[in-house]
Amino acid sequence: MTTAVGERSTKTTLARKNAERVPWIDWMVLPTVVVLAVVIGYPVVYTLVLSATKYNMLDMLPPRYIGGGNYAHLLGDPIFWTSLRNTAVYTFGSVIVSSLLGLALALLTESLTGWRFRSVRALLLTPWAVPFVVVAFLFRYMYLQNGGVINAVLLDLGLIDKPVLWLNNSFLALPAIMVANIWAMMPFFFLLLSAALAAIPTEVIESARIDKAGTWSMVFDIKLPFLKSELFVSSLLMIISNFNDFAKIWAMTQGGPGYSTTTLVVYVYRLAFENFNFGYASAIGVVWLVLLLVFALVYLRAARVKV
């Protein structure tokens, strides 16, 4: 009921005036609904069904119902917990760092105007246009033990005495991939936050200036509150896309060494397409789906309260 009232006050009045009994306008959603039902609805339902079965393609046997067997197995599967932890570290670590860097850059470049701003912005956005697989190989090349530019520079500066095996070290591999990920993701935050900064009404900034707000107080008390909803929304988008990130990790380490960079995507992919264990892979998919939905609901609710 409350939503109906809320909607009426904003958009529905316009929408109602516009609709004026043209029913086929409503039916224009039909193609989308049908396609989504086939390519998403059906697979999701099928995943639920598969998750309750033992089904390995290599056995040449049809799926066999085993109830919650896969889920019970999952609870005691250390690799599942490792990948869950890696996914959380990878996602939240990358998103937090790149959003803060993007915010800092947006604030730093705010005072630039004209061609200077346009060219600096275009240059800072470049990494966004680099395909994920290329990001992965590029950083993999720069991380090389022999001939990698990162080791060479660090050696020259005297920061390390011998080349570091960035991607072969189970402690360094995940952070090393995250650096590549942050490199690729920062432009997104920079662009969106720049736009949000530009949208702050000039009067607000002027009056703060008249009140002699210092630089820091200007940023934290005046500007940040305006950016809050933007930060929330853009972070959510990137959290989702990072949960799904397969290309960078797979092309850099394939989840290794050991399981140190195995995220849920990588684990499910391996289970399904290296072991062809579709039943168990589906169960992990379902658990993950539930976790993600809970997270999204909580996040959206929190965001709406604060917006």
Add this chain to the structure above:
Amino acid sequence: MSSMTMRRPSLSESPPVRRGVSVGRIVKYLAIALALFWSLAPVYWMLATSFKTELEATRIDPTLIPVHPTLANYVGLGGQSLPFFAFFVNSVISCLATAIIAVVIATPAAYALSRARFRLRGMVSYSVLLFRMLPLVVMLAPLYLLLLNAQLLDSLAGLVVGFTTFGLPFAVWMMKSFIDAVPIEVEEAARVDGYPRWQILLRVVTPLILPGLLTTGTFVFMEAWNNLIYPLTFMTTMDKQTLPAALVLTFTGQFKTDWGGMMAASTVTTVPLMIAFFAVQRSMVRGLTSGAVAGA
């Protein structure tokens, strides 16, 4: 006292210009320079390496500028055992098809969600947003079986079906925000003039959302181009692979030590995306932001 003098400048006047060079300014420009270096150095490194010989590319003391610049790496892409041109064409066809199909199907839906009033509107909007959040990998096994049964595995058509799972929800959600931005009065004026509804859609609304269509299409194209998991899973014949998947699959073989060749291949993979990206850069902020807020 000072607050009195501060209050005097009018709102239109520009902020007080600080004379000379302050420490803050130096720090600021240094930080921007550092950010530019951080963003561009890896891209430069890719380009520079793609012109280096195999030996020079893995020197212990890397050279900043290729000592003996060569085009051999690029020439090699065309003439070797691997059909790089075919990979490129496969990528272009599958991503372009996905972008066009997604935008064509999504735009009417986005229009209906933005303008019309029906009972399920909220629910459909929400589901589209939720679909956007689905982990792709959850659908991987059933989608594989679906394509297997439809005999679409190892075909570009099957790949397009896969790409649609993320392309379509994204397109609906982005197009809706572009359509939301078209003032409804424009349509009403046309209706008052007696135009039928479908003509208004074609002649009034479509031209207004054309930038949105292009931007949305480009984004779907980019997401598809970036996707690795579907081609890796659904394509089994090497000749039918997309460019990113081919890079990953051939790495263990051909490019094991040939980083110059690898970076040339990477550059070729990057160029189309970069052109697309910078073509729509201006209008993409609106599509990304307002849609997100409205969608949530």
